Amino acid sequence: MKKILILSDSTSTSFLDKAARKLGYTPIFVYADSKADIDSKYPFEIIDFFKDSQIIAEEITQRFGKIYGIISCVEQLTYHVGQVALHLHLDVNPVESYLTLRDKRAMKNCWIENDVSTSKLLGIYSTVDIDFNSFKFPVIVKPTFGAASAGVKIVKNAEELENQVRSITRFNVTTLAKENATKSGFVIEQYVTGNEYSVDTVWINGEPVANGIMSKGNPKGPSFPDRLYYTEVAMSEETKNTILNEVYKGVHAAGVKNGATHTELRIMDGRPYLIEAALRAGAGGALYQIFEKSTGLPYYEYLIMSYIPECINNFEKDTLKFRPKKNLFWYNVGYKGNGRIKTLSASPLLLENKNIEIIYFRKKVGDFLPREGDTLAYLAWVVGELPKDIMSNENDIEKYLEMIDCNIITAF
């Protein structure tokens, strides 16, 4: 029995389990604590990856014996898992690459040094003691250690900047305490407009062997929570190449050789600007089901192979060509309010909508749901196919998404 450890969440478990077994591996799903989003239908273990990595490696060996690979789709754990993998001789990337793509300060500096096209950096700060009036507005301000676009905001003046900096530092000292990133600070950068895209890439031996490009529309702020991602059938080869060339440059610069990356970028006046990248699959792996359904190709198998040294060393398969046949979407539902959830459901209108395939509730009754935008939290994800009659009009797409928001019913 060849065991592999997989860190993800309940939305991807079934897909990862199936893919792992098809490759001949027995997956053990691992979560950092018992309050994580656990799919109890599959065998799982709790391992606190925030402990000393050497100790965790010894614990893993004691509990499971020989392990053939560790796959992490969880942003906050990626670096720690990389450290543990090193102790187990299962490391697939230089340790520096995990840090570079977790810390926006390091990421930004890396891209600037390597001439990767990215929004202009206006400052990186670890203290709130800055001159808020010294910037030409609007600017984007964001936490140095983030995820799910938490805390990212466009601000138009010094007062807004000061307020958002305060919100980010509050996020840092509370939500990032476990990751020991309380003094990680914030980044101020140029606001880049234009259509936004995400690119999920699987890397093996420094080569991109699978890509999934999602269109995100043109989010205008002021906050930028993850919202709509969809596979755009009509995307031109020219746009794809523009996107992929800069993404490859950015990820290569960070030193990534294997595993999955998730990169976000905008195209402004025909030029791509990398916003950020992460060394893990997008949406904890959930976007890969979209790629598989839209192309018919085995994305999850490639994802898993890219973290297993023996698969990497023997890799001879073809690169997956990303040619989506449907406009499939993943949508993070917007919500108002915050507090302990009393009721949570989807209306019959939504449940019976023929374009909607799955609704994932990321919270349940009794869970705490924070104010949207300033921290890491999702209420619900909806996966489906965008109706053909709305594809040519941005306003129609927006109305469709508002309909989804209105039909996820929450009470606090």
Add this chain to the structure above:
Amino acid sequence: MIDEIFSGLVDPSIIEKIKLDITKYENIELSNIGVDSLSLMELVLRIEELSEYKFDFDNFDIKSVSTVGKVLKLVDHTKRSEKD
């Protein structure tokens, strides 16, 4: 005030118990009554909104808000200072 601070973050039955016997809950860690890192961020925001206390986040120590008693004293102390 206890309701305003903890409502939505902590189970209502625990809030009622705190109100009935504050002394018993003074040294209880927030993590033991269901406050995780996400809800801690909301709690810190509420302390600021309810008491107009401004945390110095450059020198913030998470232990300063780690128990029920510390949170209540912080809000109460600020309110008393305003009265003085």
